[in-house]
Amino acid sequence: MSKNNQETQVEQLAKSQSSWTGDKLPHYEQGQPEVTILKITIPAGTKLPLHKHSVINAGVLLKGKLTVVSDEGKTLHMKAGDPIVELVNKWHYGINEGKEPAEIIVFYAGVEGVPITTKKSKN
Template structure:
């Protein structure tokens, strides 16, 4: 604590900011439970399982790499059968999306809903609605690791 006091006397302004931020970061309150004037936070999803209830895998120890993709899917369009070797989650901004696993499990998403996607399980999504789907997906992978792998014989491309 003496080093912090010493730093505070030399850099009072920086120390106050550091102390305030440190207090916020160290507080046991999650960011979506904090009360900050003028800021509204809504938890869209939090889970250790994908949407079908299967547990998410452990993270790999290699260098992490985050990817954010925005999908726009026209009415009637369908993504090819694929799987993700990395944990990923998304938020449907507009439209309606249906996701089906190869095992026959089905998830219907509407605008504003979030999903924690399947990992290592074949599935596909499609837009059965009348308006375009606008979807943001966050992938937590590793450098040089694919985020999507097409099933054998599936048309399309990898991201």
């Protein structure tokens, strides 16, 4: 194995006790911890359905642009490389208003048997 003269670099993208809207994150649920990692690709011009997450989650936008909107009207505009600490138990949606797909990796710190996402039903 050849040695490389470059040093490993570590860059902290996010560290927070609050979501992107400033709401404090909830305490973890009791039970068997379960980590889920998703790569989500949102086509250009796509608006995701209104949904909420019941577990703490965070992600990094890899490509494209993404706008996240809370049901309270707060808005977060993301570009490639931006981190997000998501809302927990609050309705929100994402929209890709760009001309290319948006790719985001999201890490969910949940509990076995607890759904990570719930879509709002249309009544």
